[in-house]
Each structure stands twice: as structure tokens, then as C-alpha cells.
Amino acid sequence: MYSKFLNLDSEKQNRIINAAIKEFAQKGYSNASTNEIVKEAGISKGLLFHYFQNKKQLFLFLFDSCVELISDDFYKKIDLTETDFFQRIRQSVLIKMELLAQYPDLFKFVEKAYMDDAADIQAEMQKKIRELNHINIGKIYEGIDVSKFRDDIDIQKIFKIITWTFEKLSDEELYKAKLLPNYEIDYQKVQKEAEEYFEILIKCFYK
Known part of the structure; x- marks a missing residue:
């Protein structure tokens, strides 16, 4: 599709x-x-649409490319031999901070894409986000030492509670960014808040 x-x-x-x-x-x-895109890039509009059929195709291509680049770097850095669940999640948060510093523009675009509710792209974006969440959760949870968790609670329910907690934390920040045009997500603050949740969840679910 994008061979040209x-x-x-x-x-x-x-x-x-x-x-x-x-x-x-x-x-x-x-x-x-x-x-504005062709002006900034120094090409003609006809040439842009020679490479991409329309704005929607360009947007979806960019989203996939940015996510692929960030994900590749993320999985090169994370140690999936670490079997302690919360240590692995802590790693994930720290690596995301590193990648944010490395690719600020890419993260800003991806954040905007996650929040965008334009009718033209909404269905495709929701599908992509669901697929990404499914893939990433599967990888992050793979090989975890479940023996550290309490025996009297279903492990799958524990994972769901933990996943929902951090999804909600992320959703709240994205909602603020959507509601307030000049709002900038403070990732250091988010990291600190995530650490507070780690401590609570460890006490709740570890033996």
C-alpha cells in the first residue's frame, strides 16, 4: 500500500x-x-497524494510507524527475564520515561491520536488501540512468577484489576489533555502516582 x-x-x-x-x-x-504538511516538507500536494491516497491514509500510516518505532525500542530495553510482576511494570514505566525524552514529538502525536474522535478515523483507531493493548498486555504478563500472588484470589482477576488501575490512570491524563488544549502530561508526576499504586497493589495481592 505504501510501496511508493x-x-x-x-x-x-x-x-x-x-x-x-x-x-x-x-x-x-x-x-x-x-x-501545511507539503509546505513544511517542501513537496507538492500532488506528490503527497501520489504516496498516500488521502489524509486518512497518511494519518494511519504515521500512527502505525510511530507505534512500531516506540515499541521496537521499548522491547529492546525491557528485561522480560524479570519474573516479578511489579518490577517488570516499574521497568515499563521507567523505559517509557526514557523514550519520551528521546521521542517527544512522536509521543505527542500518539497521545493526540489516542484522544482523536474524528469520525473519519474513529473506527480504525479504536480497533488499532484494542489490538495494541491486547498484544502489549500479553507480552508484559508473559513469564510472570505467579507464585508470589495470594492463593485465595483468582490470578486472572488480579491481573484485570491491576490492568484496569493503570489504564484508568492513563485515561485520566488523556482526558485532561483532551479537555484542556494547553494541558501537558507530566510524566514524572504520573510515574510517582503509579509508584504509590504499586505499593498498595503489592500489599493487596502479594503473599
């Missing part, structure tokens, strides 16, 4: 990608202008 674009030299690809990420991250899907 992927056959471009990397410098031209990066110019188009960076221009599009900047525009979508600042304005969201509906308000983003392909005119």
Missing part, C-alpha cells in the same frame, strides 16, 4: 513524516492541513 513512499530515499521520507507528525500533533486529525 517507502521506496523514497530516507531523507525525503523523514521530511514528509516529520512535517505530518508536527501538523497532526498540533492540530489533530480534522484541523490538520495537507497544505
Whole structure:
């Protein structure tokens, strides 16, 4: 589908990608202008639509590309031989902080994409987010030492409670960012709050 674009030299690809990420991250899907993207990238509008059929296809391509880059780096850094569940989750939070510092523009775009409720992309985005959550939860929970958890509670229910806790923590921040246009997610604060939840959940569910 994207073979024409992927056959471009990397410098031209990066110019188009960076221009599009900047525009979508600042304005969201509906308000983003392909005119601004081509102006920033230094190409014609006809050429952009030669590589991508429309704005929607460009947006979804960018989302997949950003998520793939961040995920690849994340799984290169995380130690999946660590079998303690909470140590692994702590690792995940710290690595995300590192990646945020490394790829601030990519994270801003992905955050915006997660919050975007434009009708044109909503169904595809919801499907992609569900699939990503399923894949990542499966990987993060794989090989965990469940013997550390209490025997009197169903382990699957424990995992669901923990997952819902951190999903809600994330959702609250995304909701604030959506509600307040100039709101910036303070990841250090989120990390500190997550640590407080770790302590409570360890007391609740470990032997």
C-alpha cells in the first residue's frame, strides 16, 4: 500500500513524516492541513497524494510507524527475564520515561491520536488501540512468577484489576489533555502516582 513512499530515499521520507507528525500533533486529525504538511516538507500536494491516497491514509500510516518505532525500542530495553510482576511494570514505566525524552514529538502525536474522535478515523483507531493493548498486555504478563500472588484470589482477576488501575490512570491524563488544549502530561508526576499504586497493589495481592 505504501510501496511508493517507502521506496523514497530516507531523507525525503523523514521530511514528509516529520512535517505530518508536527501538523497532526498540533492540530489533530480534522484541523490538520495537507497544505501545511507539503509546505513544511517542501513537496507538492500532488506528490503527497501520489504516496498516500488521502489524509486518512497518511494519518494511519504515521500512527502505525510511530507505534512500531516506540515499541521496537521499548522491547529492546525491557528485561522480560524479570519474573516479578511489579518490577517488570516499574521497568515499563521507567523505559517509557526514557523514550519520551528521546521521542517527544512522536509521543505527542500518539497521545493526540489516542484522544482523536474524528469520525473519519474513529473506527480504525479504536480497533488499532484494542489490538495494541491486547498484544502489549500479553507480552508484559508473559513469564510472570505467579507464585508470589495470594492463593485465595483468582490470578486472572488480579491481573484485570491491576490492568484496569493503570489504564484508568492513563485515561485520566488523556482526558485532561483532551479537555484542556494547553494541558501537558507530566510524566514524572504520573510515574510517582503509579509508584504509590504499586505499593498498595503489592500489599493487596502479594503473599
